[in-house]
Amino acid sequence: MGLTGLEIFKHLPKTNCKKCGFPTCLAFAMALANGKASLEACPDVSDAAKEALSSASAPPIRLVKVGAGDNVVEMGDETEIFRHDKKFNHPTAVAITVNDTDDVAAKLDTINDLNFERVGQQYTVEMVALVNASGDAAKLKAAVEAAAAKTDKNFVLISEDAAAIEGALPAVADRKPLIYAANKDNYEKMTEVAKGSGCALAVKADNLNELAELVDKIVALGYKDLVLDPGSRDTSKVIADMTQIRRQAVRKKFRTFGYPTIAFTNKDDEQEELLQATALLSKFTSVLVMKTVKKELLLPLLSWRSNLFTDPQKPVAVEPGLHAIGDASENSPVYCTTNFSLTYYLVEGEVDATRIPSYIISVDTGGISVLTGYADNKFTAEKIAKAIKDLGVEDKVKHRKIVIPGAVAVLKGKLEDESGWEVLVGPRESSGIQKFAKSQFA
Amino acid sequence: MAVEINKEKYRSQVREVVLGATSADGGTRTSTIKVGGEASLPFLQFEGAIPNRPVVAMEVWDIVPEDWPANLKSALGDVISDPAAWAKKCVEEYGADMIALRFKGADPDLGDKSAEDCIAVLKSVLSAVGVPLIVYGCGKADKDNTIMGPLAESAEGENLLLGVAEQDNYKSVASAAMAYKHSIIAQSPIDINIAKQLNILISEMSTPLLDRIVIDPTIAALGYGIEYSYSIMERARFGALSGDRMLAMPMIGNVGNEVWVKKEASVSVSEQPGWGDEAERSMAWEAATAAALLQAGMDILVMRHPRAVELVKKSIDDLMQDNSY
Ligand code: B12
Ligand code: SF4
Numbered sequence: 032m033g034l035t036g037l038e039i040f041k042h043l044p045k046t047n048c049k050k051c052g053f054p055t056c057l058a059f060a061m062a063l064a065n066g067k068a069s070l071e072a073c074p075d076v077s078d079a080a081k082e083a084l085s086s087a088s089a090p091p092i093r094l095v096k097v098g099a100g101d102n103v104v105e106m107g108d109e110t111e112i113f114r115h116d117k118k119f120n121h122p123t124a125v126a127i128t129v130n131d132t133d134d135v136a137a138k139l140d141t142i143n144d145l146n147f148e149r150v151g152q153q154y155t156v157e158m159v160a161l162v163n164a165s166g167d168a169a170k171l172k173a174a175v176e177a178a179a180a181k182t183d184k185n186f187v188l189i190s191e192d193a194a195a196i197e198g199a200l201p202a203v204a205d206r207k208p209l210i211y212a213a214n215k216d217n218y219e220k221m222t223e224v225a226k227g228s229g230c231a232l233a234v235k236a237d238n239l240n241e242l243a244e245l246v247d248k249i250v251a252l253g254y255k256d257l258v259l260d261p262g263s264r265d266t267s268k269v270i271a272d273m274t275q276i277r278r279q280a281v282r283k284k285f286r287t288f289g290y291p292t293i294a295f296t297n298k299d300d301e302q303e304e305l306l307q308a309t310a311l312l313s314k315f316t317s318v319l320v321m322k323t324v325k326k327e328l329l330l331p332l333l334s335w336r337s338n339l340f341t342d343p344q345k346p347v348a349v350e351p352g353l354h355a356i357g358d359a360s361e362n363s364p365v366y367c368t369t370n371f372s373l374t375y376y377l378v379e380g381e382v383d384a385t386r387i388p389s390y391i392i393s394v395d396t397g398g399i400s401v402l403t404g405y406a407d408n409k410f411t412a413e414k415i416a417k418a419i420k421d422l423g424v425e426d427k428v429k430h431r432k433i434v435i436p437g438a439v440a441v442l443k444g445k446l447e448d449e450s451g452w453e454v455l456v457g458p459r460e461s462s463g464i465q466k467f468a469k470s471q472f473a
Numbered sequence: 474m475a476v477e478i479n480k481e482k483y484r485s486q487v488r489e490v491v492l493g494a495t496s497a498d499g500g501t502r503t504s505t506i507k508v509g510g511e512a513s514l515p516f517l518q519f520e521g522a523i524p525n526r527p528v529v530a531m532e533v534w535d536i537v538p539e540d541w542p543a544n545l546k547s548a549l550g551d552v553i554s555d556p557a558a559w560a561k562k563c564v565e566e567y568g569a570d571m572i573a574l575r576f577k578g579a580d581p582d583l584g585d586k587s588a589e590d591c592i593a594v595l596k597s598v599l600s601a602v603g604v605p606l607i608v609y610g611c612g613k614a615d616k617d618n619t620i621m622g623p624l625a626e627s628a629e630g631e632n633l634l635l636g637v638a639e640q641d642n643y644k645s646v647a648s649a650a651m652a653y654k655h656s657i658i659a660q661s662p663i664d665i666n667i668a669k670q671l672n673i674l675i676s677e678m679s680t681p682l683l684d685r686i687v688i689d690p691t692i693a694a695l696g697y698g699i700e701y702s703y704s705i706m707e708r709a710r711f712g713a714l715s716g717d718r719m720l721a722m723p724m725i726g727n728v729g730n731e732v733w734v735k736k737e738a739s740v741s742v743s744e745q746p747g748w749g750d751e752a753e754r755s756m757a758w759e760a761a762t763a764a765a766l767l768q769a770g771m772d773i774l775v776m777r778h779p780r781a782v783e784l785v786k787k788s789i790d791d792l793m794q795d796n797s798y
Pocket of ligand 2: 043044045046047048049050051052053054055056059072073074075076
């Protein structure tokens with residue numbers, strides 16, 4: 032579906048003025064066709080040409096936003112099927128369901144408290160999905176107002192009654208909620224409401240064919256900030272549909288499916304819901320609407336999200352060097368680990384929790400873990416000894432004792448020879464550090 | 474407008490491996506398990522057959538697993554002091570498809586059990602349950618090289634799944650599998666080339682063994698590097714479907730072994746108030762780790778917690794629903 036260089040060239044000013052940074056309009060057209068330039072670089076292109084070329088220069092999946100200001104959640108704009116090819120750009124946003132028949136304020140207190148800290152990262156749920164379960168427009172409006180007073184989170188407004196959405200929207204319109212959903216019966220009115228407020232609009236159909244039809248109709252009405260729901264709810268079917276939508280958009284350049292997606296869990300048992308959510312989150316869902324508010328179930332889900340959406344090409348690393356934890360002094364214990372950020376933050380968290388001011392040396396392993404570094408000769412006795420010297424640790428502390436990870440106990444002898452320090456073999460898992468410190472340093 | 478469904482055309486499929494042997498095939502199992510055979514990416518029934526569902530093996534130790542977190546031990550009850558009773562409970566009560574028997578007690582630091590003692594335990598478990606068995610040593614290569622051969626010999630014809638063959642130590646396990654008609658786990662450190670290379674080395678010892686290999690790509694727990702395993706598995710499976718016969722094996726992951734040593738699997742809610750109830754969290758950590766790996770093509774999940782096993786099996790039921798268009 033992409034245009035060729037020559038097709039693009041036809042729409043350019045053909046003055047070869049070079050303002051785009053290319054020697055000729057033709058060269059610029061070729062670069063555009065290969066996705067190596069952006070149309071904005073040409074200041075002289077006409078509006079008519081922009082219109083004609085926008086489809087050629089648009090990404091395969093449209094970037095759609097929910098929320099405003101600092102809270103904006105971006106969705107779509109993905110270019111891959113597999114994360115090993117290139118990073119997935121936008122982590123799945125998680126929305127928690129609140130019915131307008133619930134005690135909205137109380138439920139929002141619970142949702143506001145769903146913040147997790149793990150390995151130096153903050154996890155949270157981004158959205159609240161307000162459902163018009165009562166079927167009464169006035170109730171939805173009241174629920175939205177109550178919720179808006181309670182939280183900064185983004186909203187999904189759920190009702191297939193356009194009048195109910197229209198009534199509830201004003202209270203939160205400036206926060207740009209996601210409207211759910213246009214269907215084959217209400218789409219004209221829903222599109223009008225979405226257009227009028229500039230909010231993203233979910234499109235719900237009963238299967239992929241009907242979804243395609245409906246999207247085309249809404250686009251023909253002039254609205255494109257869409258989020259797709261193929262209507263499937265059973266895990267296996269959702270995975271198939273989500274895979275189709277992603278492939279159609281990315282591989283086939285099928286514009287009709289070039290939008291972010293929304294999926295819902297349908298399990299009543301909260302633990303079963305976690306497994307379903309794990310599957311849906313893995314397979315191309317942009318907004319995942321779920322029910323549980325249990326921290327013990329959301330923590331694993333959000334941890335998986337954080338893992339899945341990291342950049343596969345470069346490990347996340349911390350600055351190698353000497354880190355003081357608390358008010359470290361000349362008597363403080365010295366630990367060593369790698370500069371893989373996951374490893375480092377696990378260790379730092381535990382050392383911090385000992386409440387004994389300490390030093391941690393993060394050895395430059397190129398951002399890889401303890402055993403990976405050991406196996407690849409990046410976390411060796413020589414490197415640790417050198418880090419002790421280079422970082423001036425001998426001037427910082429009076430003692431000469433260093434704690435190494437239990438997984439590399441074999442480094443003890445060599446490190447003692449290389450550094451002249453006494454080597455204490457710590458526990459294998461960082462979770463053992465507090466107990467270890469209590470017995471060694473308290 | 475009808476959407477033209479996108480179906481990838483793959484050149485090949487995953488090999489199908491049979492585990493266990495009934496009396497008809499020279500063993501004593503009452504049932505066998507087939508894994509692999511996929512002709513599509515995980516659970517995409519719309520583009521190719523998935524003839525066999527992923528299975529769950531529950532882990533049983535030859536000694537009491539003292540270090541397991543209290544939540545896990547109490548979920549299993551006092552059977553953990555008797556491998557045969559433990560295995561029986563896993564199969565009869567928890568619906569384990571297989572038992573993974575780990576000879577931790579052979580570890581020189583944990584009792585240094587002899588080959589004879591190990592054989593006695595293996596025999597007791599074989600007679601307690603009728604499902605196929607996975608047999609792991611203690612994890613220390615020198616010792617394992619002395620017990621795996623005798624264990625394999627004592628169960629000749631049972632078609633055990635023997636673990637583990639590694640690039641620099643595969644011969645003893647591979648020859649035991651060859652001599653006594655067992656299958657074999659080929660473990661590689663999250664490296665697709667090593668996985669391939671190891672399968673080539675094993676096939677050079679015996680071509681028929683190629684149909685009896687299960688790849689352990691090395692996994693990690695959720696939150697501890699699992700995404701690297703996930704991507705290696707996706708690549709391996711894609712390679713298998715694209716015609717790479719040396720990658721076209723089913724895959725196995727030691728989920729319980731990775732998860733239950735992690736902080737999330739034991740730290741109490743009073744110490745970590747933001748993380749929620751530890752009994753449910755720890756179980757959920759194992760279940761969610763398995764659920765994520767299923768999406769990358771895991772065929773055999775080795776797990777520990779009964780409720781996590783139940784959840785994963787239910788989730789597999791859901792994922793196996795036909796989704797063809
Ligand atoms: C993810 C992974 C990779 C990733 C690396 C990602 C990264 N950024 O590190 C990739 C795919 C790149 C990789 C590559 C290799 N890997 Co690798 N990898 C793993 C895997 C699956 C998880 C590692 C991980 O992230 N762990 C999580 C982190 C947080 O753990 P950690 O750093 O050890 O920290 C923990 C403890 O050590 C402790 N701790 C840390 N610091 C300190 C400090 C103190 C003082 C204390 C007390 C405790 C402590 O706390 C942490 C939490 O408990 C493991 C297997 C496994 N399941 O563990 C294999 C593993 C580490 N890899 C291994 C190998 C062999 C390799 C390769 C050499 C293979 C090859 N191609 O030849 C290559 C290395 C080449 C290279 N250039 O990278 C082997 C190492 C074997 C050994 N015992 O030496 C392992 C164990 C797999 C195996 N069973 O064979 N690997
Ligand atoms: S800036 Fe526009 S008009 Fe000028 S050379 Fe580039 S494409 Fe042609």
